[in-house]
Amino acid sequence: MNTVINILSKNPDQTNCKTRLKTLLSKDDRSFISKVMLEMTCKAISKIDVKKRLYLYPNIKGDFIKNLSEDFKLSVSIQKNGFLSDKIYSVLNVQDKTISKRILVGSDIPSINTSDFEECIGLLDRYDVVLGPSKDGGFYFVGVKNNAHEVFKYLKLDHITLNKMIEECLRYKFDYGLTRVLKDIDSCEDLLFI
Template sequence: MSAILIFLKAPHKGYVKTRLAHDVGPERALQAYRALVMRQCSALPTQAQLEVHYTPSDAGPEMQKWLGHTASYFPQKEGDLGTRLQGAIEQAFKRGAQTVTCIGGDCPQLETKHFEQANQLLAKGHDIVFGPSEDGGYYLAALKAPIPALFQDIPWSTGETLQVSLQRARDLQLKVGLLEALYDIDEVSELNRALADKRIQLECLPPDIQSG
């Protein structure tokens, strides 16, 4: 069984897409966040087990109402992103997953093929597969076993996240696979880029989302 773990915040105004909100306002940022998450969920392989790992910890009923009953829902652990990632990964493997793929909710270019490519690389002997983000992080991480040290003491949400993670993987003598680089949406220029791309369907966005 393949498990896909998507890490999300509850869709609350002022809580999500705060950098984007500086340009378009918190209401439009919330609308963009909802549209991005739904766009990304539409790209998930149907045969995989979906786990939604959410924050804050009391948002379970709200998340289930939003995203439906076919996924499993878990509150994120306390701690930095590395602690939350590793805790969720370990539990997914304990539940029987043979591969685990972790994603966020703000990569509009993510397609089903990227999950398939990641699993193919794992099947060919890679220990970890990253999907690099253009901002220096990564939009996807896929593993076939827990690797706790890979997520410890990483400068999260910086331009160095991926490079430090790659060096850590080399230090651990892991075989690393890389997918194509894609972009995340954190600022209005990136949102406009996605809206201008006819291949990307961002439904439920108001026509004036680009304005402040």
């Protein structure tokens, strides 16, 4: 098992999730949809023989998280504070020498499935970085091997576009591959595509 899949998420029971949906959905509804999407992501990775980690903000409290970690055999940790790029770098900066492939995924991609992760793992045999493009111009996951996570180290960004990541890969001379385009759920309009 030389691969780890990391999920980056807000704790749906402990914080105000999906705030850009608050004009359409109540806090309870947003918490519910966040839980459903997080559980869908956990189900997708549960079928793969890899290490599985869940990084949460602001804490790891609550029965939902406890049950999720037990049901899907997830190691659970608190996210590092700072920019999104800092959080990604921190998660991917694994010191475990037995881990050669590291994947980080968001928790708001309802159409993601097991084969998306399997494709990423396979592509990491050929590429230093693998990106899953999202329809909004960002990316829903990133896979890295060796020291390719360094592309995030000095970004200091909360909004990272796919084009910015490609630019950084080229600057660092990392080969990159792309998987299929998927839709993440960030806004009211995004809900129309589910």
